[in-house]
Amino acid sequence: MENGQEKFYITTAIPYVNAKPHLGHALEFVQTDAVARYHRLQGRETALLSGSDDNALKNVQAAEAAGMDVQQFIDTNAALFADLAQRLNVQFDRFQKGSDRAHHYPASQKLWELCDAAGDIYKKSYEGLYCLGCETFYTSDELNENGECFEHPGRKLELVSEENYFFRLSKYQDALIELVSSDTLAILPKSRKNEVLSFLKQPLRDISISRTNARAKNWGVPVPGDDTQRMYVWFDALNIYQSGVGFGWDEQQYQKWWPADVHVIGKGITRFHAVYWPAFLLSAKLPLPKALYVHGYITVDGQKMSKMIGNTIDPFEMIEKYGTDPVRYYLLREIPSGEDGDFSYEKFVTRYNGDLANGLGNLVARVATLGEKISPISLKDVYPKEQPQTRLIDEAYEKRVMGFRLNEALEFIWGIIGERDKEINDRKPWAVSDEAYLRHIIGDECHRIGTISRLIAPFMPDTARKINEQINVGEMEIVIKKGPNLFPRLS
């Protein structure tokens, strides 16, 4: 990845849009966007794809419960996800819907046909315990002690069998072990990779990849050549990563973007991405994604977010109240990338006041005030011109971003902010009478703030822009004009 000619294709997971987006979606969007922006700023042509998993049975059930037409229901919810992204300043270059009949349907049917041509799809009878309330099959360990599902206690499950198409997952076991253990398909963090490998140690069973029309309620992508069955949602949902960049409908575009460089996903869907998805692609003889970044879940005050407890956090409200960049910052800094993290208003305010107001905001304010009086500063007055640390800083930063340790990247940047505050105290520019020396000191500090601004740009793009408006490090000179506080303290 040393030249600027390469492309970078990254995706969020494809949420099923049976409800409004929550804070966890915001986390995933922001993490993905930060990585995408990093690569874009490195000069790579970058595409960030998201989408909506429209074909899940839960969508159909939720639409029925809401008394709405399914398409209308999912379109309404999908719009909320797109809106959340926009408010988070997350730039989706593509938003591929699973219900897109013009692009996604043919793409998924093509994938099916390729797997079929490889001899990996066959018909078999599936038998399982079916809950009429959930309209879902359950395995016995998913049930309570009475053998009933948790959603509908007191209701007996029925033993139902139906004919489905199956995919020969078992055939790809060895290939998958090799791909994952060699990092050909890299999985970060390492704990997730180990989990996948431990799953792959056990014999893989073939998986059902279709549903009868009745069970699918005539919703979803039709199975090619069999109008009695629809694709099981995972078979087509994963394929959104391909259908969004032309697979099955624009070969040139597809060739340009596929394979994906990174899929960013939540820990709950690791297996689908680390096992099923590469197996489908191997079967279809298509290139595989290069990496999976797996993030965790957000708790609220240490508890699982749940509607029952009533502790859900509405990301829209957070953004409305505190602004986009503070929310981005909290999610990226406080939640360890790749692990679970906690949200509380108390922690939010602590982070905001400590890091943003007293840290970054205050540093910019003090330098802007000191520098405004002597602006502009010619870069010739700032010596030494070369800053040997810059390279070390960039390397340390890159290592963290590339390793999907975004929280550590920010921690690292804040270490630099702390150093600058200390250095300014030591240099005492407010007491310096030698004009040339003062220009040097302030110019130097501005230059370093320019570096900080550059480093935070993927994480807080708007803040980076605002800093550059106050302290603009140009080719020839630095222009300083104090502006409003970046982050007014919260009481």
Add this chain to the structure above:
RNA sequence: GCCGGUGUAGCUUAAUGGUAAAGCAGAGCCCUCAUAAAGCUCGGAAGGAGGUUCAAUUCCUCCCAUCGGCACCA
């Protein structure tokens, strides 16, 4: 039940087979360019029991606690 991880200061985390580091919170000092901001100083920590070793927070065993994974919800 099986497999794996984790347990370090009040809180969140770090490094390390040889004096345990940082941020936040607390106490004190100090500066005044800045958002009653910054800086400095201080106090305070290895779940329990064994073992290997000259030396264990680090490696091993067991116990306790806790978290995660274990295929048709997505």
